Amino acid sequence: xxxxxxxxxxxxxxxxxxxxxxxxxxxxxxxxxxxxxxxxxxxxxxxxxxxxxxxxxxxxxxxxxxxxxxxxxxxxxxxxxxxxxxxxxxxxxxxxxxxxxxxxxxxxxxxxxxxxxxxxxxxxxxxxxxxxxxxxxxxxxxxxxxxxxxxxxxxxxxxxxxxxxxxxxxxxxxxxxxxxxxxxxxxxxxxxxxxxxxxxxxxxxxxxxxxxxxxxxxxxxxxxxxxxxxxxxxxxxxxxxxxxxxxxxxxxxxxxxxxxxxxxxxxxxxxxxxxxxxxxxxxxxxxxxxxxxxxxxxxxxxxxxxxxxxxxxxxxxxxxxxxxxxxxxxxxxxxxxxx
Amino acid sequence: xxxxxxxxxxxxxxxxxxxxxxxxxxxxxxxxxxxxxxxxxxxxxxxxxxxxxxxxxxxxxxxxxxxxxxxxxxxxxxxxxxxxxxxxxxxxxxxxxxxxxxxxxxxxxxxxxxxxxxxxxxxxxxxxxxxxxxxxxxxxxxxxxxxxxxxxxxxxxxxxxxxxxxxxxxxxxxxxxxxxxxxxxxxxxxxxxxxxxxxxxxxxxxxxxxxxxxxxxxxxxxxxxxxxxxxxxxxxxxxxxxxxxxxxxxxxxxxxxxxxxxxxxxxxxxxxxxxxxxxxxxxxxxxxxxxxxxxxxxxxxxxxxxxxxxxxxxxxxxxxxxxxxxxxxxxxxxxxxxxxxxxxxxxxxxxxxxx
Amino acid sequence: xxxxxxxxxxxxxxxxxxxxxxxxxxxxxxxxxxxxxxxxxxxxxxxxxxxxxxxxxxxxxxxxxxxxxxxxxxxxxxxxxxxxxxxxxxxxxxxxxxxxxxxxxxxxxxxxxxxxxxxxxxxxxxxxxxxxxxxxxxxxxxxxxxxxxxxxxxxxxxxxxxxxxxxxxxxxxxxxxxxxxxxxxxxxxxxxxxxxxxxxxxxxxxxxxxxxxxxxxxxxxxxxxxxxxxxxxxxxxxxxxxxxxxxxxxxxxxxxxxxxxxxxxxxxxxxxxxxxxxxxxxxxxxxxxxxxxxxxxxxxxxxxx
Ligand SMILES: Nc1ncnc2c1ncn2[C@@H]1O[C@H](COP(=O)(O)OP(=O)(O)OP(=O)(O)O)[C@@H](O)[C@H]1O
Ligand SMILES: Nc1ncnc2c1ncn2[C@@H]1O[C@H](COP(=O)(O)OP(=O)(O)OP(=O)(O)O)[C@@H](O)[C@H]1O
Ligand code: SF4
Ligand code: SF4
Ligand SMILES: [Mg+2]
Ligand SMILES: [Mg+2]
Numbered sequence: 001x002x003x004x005x006x007x008x009x010x011x012x013x014x015x016x017x018x019x020x021x022x023x024x025x026x027x028x029x030x031x032x033x034x035x036x037x038x039x040x041x042x043x044x045x046x047x048x049x050x051x052x053x054x055x056x057x058x059x060x061x062x063x064x065x066x067x068x069x070x071x072x073x074x075x076x077x078x079x080x081x082x083x084x085x086x087x088x089x090x091x092x093x094x095x096x097x098x099x100x101x102x103x104x105x106x107x108x109x110x111x112x113x114x115x116x117x118x119x120x121x122x123x124x125x126x127x128x129x130x131x132x133x134x135x136x137x138x139x140x141x142x143x144x145x146x147x148x149x150x151x152x153x154x155x156x157x158x159x160x161x162x163x164x165x166x167x168x169x170x171x172x173x174x175x176x177x178x179x180x181x182x183x184x185x186x187x188x189x190x191x192x193x194x195x196x197x198x199x200x201x202x203x204x205x206x207x208x209x210x211x212x213x214x215x216x217x218x219x220x221x222x223x224x225x226x227x228x229x230x231x232x233x234x235x236x237x238x239x240x241x242x243x244x245x246x247x248x249x250x251x252x253x254x255x256x257x258x259x260x261x262x263x264x265x266x267x268x269x270x271x272x273x274x275x276x277x278x279x280x281x282x283x284x285x286x287x288x289x290x291x292x293x294x295x296x297x298x299x300x301x302x303x304x305x306x307x308x309x310x311x312x313x314x315x316x317x318x319x320x321x322x323x324x325x326x327x328x329x330x331x332x333x334x335x336x337x338x339x
Numbered sequence: 340x341x342x343x344x345x346x347x348x349x350x351x352x353x354x355x356x357x358x359x360x361x362x363x364x365x366x367x368x369x370x371x372x373x374x375x376x377x378x379x380x381x382x383x384x385x386x387x388x389x390x391x392x393x394x395x396x397x398x399x400x401x402x403x404x405x406x407x408x409x410x411x412x413x414x415x416x417x418x419x420x421x422x423x424x425x426x427x428x429x430x431x432x433x434x435x436x437x438x439x440x441x442x443x444x445x446x447x448x449x450x451x452x453x454x455x456x457x458x459x460x461x462x463x464x465x466x467x468x469x470x471x472x473x474x475x476x477x478x479x480x481x482x483x484x485x486x487x488x489x490x491x492x493x494x495x496x497x498x499x500x501x502x503x504x505x506x507x508x509x510x511x512x513x514x515x516x517x518x519x520x521x522x523x524x525x526x527x528x529x530x531x532x533x534x535x536x537x538x539x540x541x542x543x544x545x546x547x548x549x550x551x552x553x554x555x556x557x558x559x560x561x562x563x564x565x566x567x568x569x570x571x572x573x574x575x576x577x578x579x580x581x582x583x584x585x586x587x588x589x590x591x592x593x594x595x596x597x598x599x600x601x602x603x604x605x606x607x608x609x610x611x612x613x614x615x616x617x618x619x620x621x622x623x624x625x626x627x628x629x630x631x632x633x634x635x636x637x638x639x640x641x642x643x644x645x646x647x648x649x650x651x652x653x654x655x656x657x658x659x660x661x662x663x664x665x666x667x668x669x670x671x672x673x674x675x676x677x678x679x680x681x682x683x684x685x686x687x688x689x690x691x692x693x694x
Numbered sequence: 695x696x697x698x699x700x701x702x703x704x705x706x707x708x709x710x711x712x713x714x715x716x717x718x719x720x721x722x723x724x725x726x727x728x729x730x731x732x733x734x735x736x737x738x739x740x741x742x743x744x745x746x747x748x749x750x751x752x753x754x755x756x757x758x759x760x761x762x763x764x765x766x767x768x769x770x771x772x773x774x775x776x777x778x779x780x781x782x783x784x785x786x787x788x789x790x791x792x793x794x795x796x797x798x799x800x801x802x803x804x805x806x807x808x809x810x811x812x813x814x815x816x817x818x819x820x821x822x823x824x825x826x827x828x829x830x831x832x833x834x835x836x837x838x839x840x841x842x843x844x845x846x847x848x849x850x851x852x853x854x855x856x857x858x859x860x861x862x863x864x865x866x867x868x869x870x871x872x873x874x875x876x877x878x879x880x881x882x883x884x885x886x887x888x889x890x891x892x893x894x895x896x897x898x899x900x901x902x903x904x905x906x907x908x909x910x911x912x913x914x915x916x917x918x919x920x921x922x923x924x925x926x927x928x929x930x931x932x933x934x935x936x937x938x939x940x941x942x943x944x945x946x947x948x949x950x951x952x953x954x955x956x957x958x959x960x961x962x963x964x965x966x967x968x969x970x971x972x973x974x975x976x977x978x979x980x981x982x983x984x985x986x987x988x989x990x991x992x993x994x995x996x997x998x999x
Contacts, residue, residue: 055524056495154617170384171617199384199551201614204597226525229599256603270526272554274583274598274688275605281558283530287494396891426893438884442906442993451902452892491994502888509892 015085017188017220018044018067018106023080025062025071027291034291036062036075038244041319044188044220049211051231051252052224053267054241055288060224061111063241064192067222068102069093084188104134107181109174111192111224116177117165123176124161127183134184142183149179152216153209171202175209182213189214192224207234228271232256240264243289243300246319250326260326260334262305299331307332340409340545341395341428341513342371347403348390348571362620364390366571367404369647370564372513375543377563379556379579381594383618387571388549392517395547397425409512429506433518435498439490445501446486449474452508474504478534496527503534514538517549529558536560553583553598567591570620570628573647577675587650587675587682590614590629596687606692610685627680635681643680650675650682720996724989734982741976745794748787767964774964776949785941786968792942795854796861796927801919803862804869809912811866812873813900817881827874834867843935861923869915876908910991917980917987924973943969 025037037059044050052060065071067082069090082090087101102108110116118126124143131142143161150157153175160168160176168176174194181189191210195203211234214221225231231238231252238252240263248261259265266284273281286304294300299317302308311331319329328334348365364387372378380388393399395406406413408424416424432438439448449471457467472482478500490498499519506514516535520528532555538544539560548559556565556579565582567575567590575588586592589612596611614632622631626641633640725731758780767774773782815826841864842857849856880886889899905912931944934952950966989995 055526169617200553200594200597201383202617204599204613205617207599227599228525229601232602233599253603256601267526268601268604270529271601272528272532272552272558273601273605274554274557274595275691278557281529283528283533284526287496288524288526398887398891422893425891430888430891432884432888434884438888440885440889440903440907442909442991443902451889451894451898455892455894455898489993505888505892 016043016045016083017085018222019083020063020067021081021083023063023066023082024078025059025066025075026078027062028074028076029291031292033078034294035078036244036291037066039080040241040244040246042239042246042249044222046187046220047215047218048236049214049221049223049234050237050239051235052222052239052241053226053228053231055226055267057288057290058241059244060226060241061192062244064108064190064222064224066091067188067190068106068108069098070102070108100134103130103181103186104184105187107184107186107189109177109181109189109191109194111196117173119165122162122164123168127161127180130180130183136184145185146179146183149182149213150175152213153179154205155179169202170198171206174198174202174206178206178209178213182217182219187217187219189219189221190224191222193226194223195225195227195230203230210234228256228268240267243294245300245329246327247301247329248327249319254326260322260328261330262307262332263301266304266306299329340371340373342407343395343404344369344407345404346391346394346401346406348387348394348399348401363571365394365401368568368571368573370566370573370576372545372547374512374545375539377539377546377548377559378566379548379550379559379563380566380568381550381553381556382568383594384551385618385620386568388551388568389517391568392430392515392547392549395513395515396428396430397421398430426509427511428513428515429509429511431499431502431506431514431516431519434522435495435502436490436522438502439498439505441490443489444486445475445488445490445493446471448490448501448505449508452505456509470508474507475501477507478504479530480504494527495523496530499523499531500534503531503538507538511544513545513547515547515549518551519548520555521550521552528555532558553595557583567594570618572628572678574629574678575676576647577650581675583688584686585684586687587684588629588677588679589633589635592685592687593632598688600689604692605689608687608689610687612685612687627678635683637681639680645678645680647676647678650677721990724986724996727989728985730982731986734979734985737975737979738983741790741794741972741979744787744790746791748790752784752788773968776946776965782946782965782968785946786943786972789942789946789969790972792854793924793927793944796858797920797923799855799858800861800865800923800927801916803859804866804919804923805912805916807863808866808869808915809873809905809908811870813877813904813908815870816874816877817896817900817904819878823874826870830867830870830874833864833870836864842930846935857927858923861926865919865923869912869919872915873908873912876911877904880904880907906991910987913987913991914984917984921977921980924976928969928973943972 020040020042023037023040024035026033026035040059040063042050042052042063052063054060062071062075066077067084067090069077069082071077077091080091084090084101084105087093087105090098090101093101117123121129127143127146128139131139136142146161147157150160155172155175160172165173178189178191178194189210194210195206198206207230210221210223213219223231223234235252238248238250238255239246240248240255240261242263248255248259248264250260255264256268259268266282269280269282270284271281284304289295289300289303295302297316298314299305299308299312302312305312307330309331315331317329317331319327321327322334345367346365346369347363347367350362350364351359352362353359368387368391370378380391382388390399394401408427411424413421413424450467453462453467453470456462462470471486475482475485480497480500485493485497485501490501493501503514514535519535520531523531535546535548536559539546546559548556548563550556553565556563563579564576565579566573567582567586567588569590575582575586575591582591583595586595592610592612593614596608596613600607612634615634616632619631624630624641626639626644627633627636628644630636630640725735771781771783773786776782776785811826811830815823815830842860845860886899886903889903894903928944928947931942932947932951934948946965946969
């Protein structure tokens, strides 16, 4: 461990569309401002799908929202930067310029977006509203592009544009969310739990679509989920989050095959699988932390970690590149042996 | 033991936009749940799983068929006489957030049904309190830690354990778990599943496990049966592992193909299958319910609705359509049934990657 | 069949039944969290005390001092005197009981009847629901004011109880409807289905499971009903629709305007303003206090901090 980096170095030839550095986001609570995201770094590159996994409350949505500088009150970005190619540091933007970036260069599909459509307006009307709020001149062109995207996703475009939210199934609404996120030619697509409320068949269909539009538009895509299966289906890179920190980060296949952080290992081990020995699988001990129970010194995972040792009590491990392209934040040995 | 024979439930709705509509939530469902056994129902959203669970717990009525609990046919009884039978069947809800009254502590939540039960068993105050503690320990919680807590002070996994403990207060014989883990944190799902398995093995409680995540059905223990339900009809059933490894109905195959593959550890199954279209309840299907989406549909499929038959009895040989021959075949590896005119075993689920 | 514990329940010390804080302690915490709530509560307590003890402070009849008609405020008459030379403060204090008791009785009757009807109708649905809602619709159409005028020819309304009951019995329709719709939406919640599935008695389900969940809503309605009924009742007296039989704030207002000629003698201003300010203060007190209701009844909000 020689180098302590917060952000994977952009050594590869793919250009970074978004690079997050040293980002800390806090929420104001009765006990003062507590960090939901701590010194996180991540890069989204064109042509690459990054999966962000972690338990509920680990700060995934908060991190994703900070990419738009849209953390809701009582939260705020306390430090760090979010550089978006061609736009600059989003955390410095305000007002109209910020609104133009949201939904413009950065397309966002909200968690539970099945329910985030306006129930009183047809999808088409909401599309036009979106266009007007971004001062699109050519509304005809906008509708045309939305039609194309919708058809591309296996939707009957005319019917969908004329529909109200309640007339669409969960899977269809999720697709509409993606259409609206991409219609303004976003280069970055952020999906927060896009399949959580869907059944397996709809989930597979939505993931297929995400993969296809990602490839066709050479997007930089971030997919936030708590489901290891989902990331492993679509992601090229995988970032694992726990207690507001990114604890492991690297190429998805490698991380899944040879997880280097005890939490990643536990998360994979706790996944219900369709093959293999059911008795080998284990739930994680303890409960996921929230802002108030999060350790303030030492490693945030130590209460539930099978490898915790004395040093973990005192020192918060930093995210370091332990082998080219792979990052981890843990004092123990990457193979899972005790330090 | 409970036995369902040809249960049907039809809803007639009058939507403000859609006009009058008939939904066949259940079209004749049969199953037998022996003591300590497990039957899992899997299927897409809206195929009638929750409706079935509610009917079995007495929260919903059925309009055809027969429900037999411990040898007693329930439809012949008055609602008052039915109640004690339904009490033996308890529900574990999908959403542990809404399944517990936010204004009551865990002690009160367990205390109420225990007090009611004490009127029958004559348990003293002290015994009731001990029982509450005992049940919490049984479900893996520290009584001292949680008795005085309100639901919002517990994690999702802890809440679901309290829900299970509450169901156990009335000494049920059957638990109905409707998506019991889908809203629980990933890290804690297996814990709840192994608790359900323990309850089966140690206490002989039977389990009706409802889910759309097939993989979880493997974790509720040995000897389980898997029923695949589509638009209210069971279209394939058999021993859990057998149906997962060698499904013969194209719908089951599509469902199983949709399970994400953990790349790196697993490889996709060789015969993965995708349905031709997404589910549209409005299309009229006189023949096979799955025909509009089935990659193997033939003319025969749209003409005739296949009934559930034993595998090997030949397509269309509807000699035993009900499959209501009771407990005899419950765990039998040979009792694999399907409702397809062209059944063919395919391997669609992931296989473990060679490391 | 009985489930037995697998972990021996050994070494379990006498366990506390609940580890909650005493309810009044957490209620107090909720109140001190925002100063406005304390002010609101203080105002309400002050007027409640005035209603209870007011009449005992000034036993006997109103002293009439013909020497001092419309006297300005002074050490002897803090709020001055009225057209007959009676002390305004005394009238105010003595008159509080009638007004407050009537409003309290009316509000209580409204909320008790409305909540019961709403809960039963919403929980049972079906026949009970249709019957009760028909009754509710009927009550909603009863014109309160004309009915009171008619009734006042039969009764004198000298007793606050009578007037309160008449106001309350004719006013519960809105609360019943609102409670019913809340109940209907709660009915499908998991914990109510579970209670039914466990076979818990209906009364338990309604009183222990449903009621606490709509309690903040009911309490809010109760307080708002108090404001509404004070207004209604004072208006009735002010307009002179109901014959006066005792001194109260409504009567004071009526006399200030119609007998006292407040319009042309500015000295009488305190006579007019005193009851008005009291009514405004009570309204303010209730509004300030309302803010605490949600937290008082919701354990999640209560224990925050
Ligand atoms: N508005 C808020 N006020 C206070 N704390 C908040 C707020 N929003 C989120 N938090 C806290 O911040 C932490 C991170 O929340 P976040 O929503 O980012 O988690 P998540 O990983 O997206 O979880 P989930 O899987 O449940 O969506 C949690 O502990 C949460 O309780
Ligand atoms: N009370 C009702 N009135 C009308 N239709 C209903 C009612 N309850 C259920 N349905 C319909 O019956 C069908 C089966 O619903 P059910 O809730 O049992 O499905 P499910 O398999 O549990 O789905 P999910 O996986 O989404 O929970 C659906 O089409 C649903 O719309
Ligand atoms: S730093 Fe220590 S406690 Fe944290 S994950 Fe590594 S070994 Fe476990
Ligand atoms: S009966 Fe025909 S349409 Fe139906 S599942 Fe079998 S092959 Fe497909
Ligand atoms: Mg989230
Ligand atoms: Mg359901």
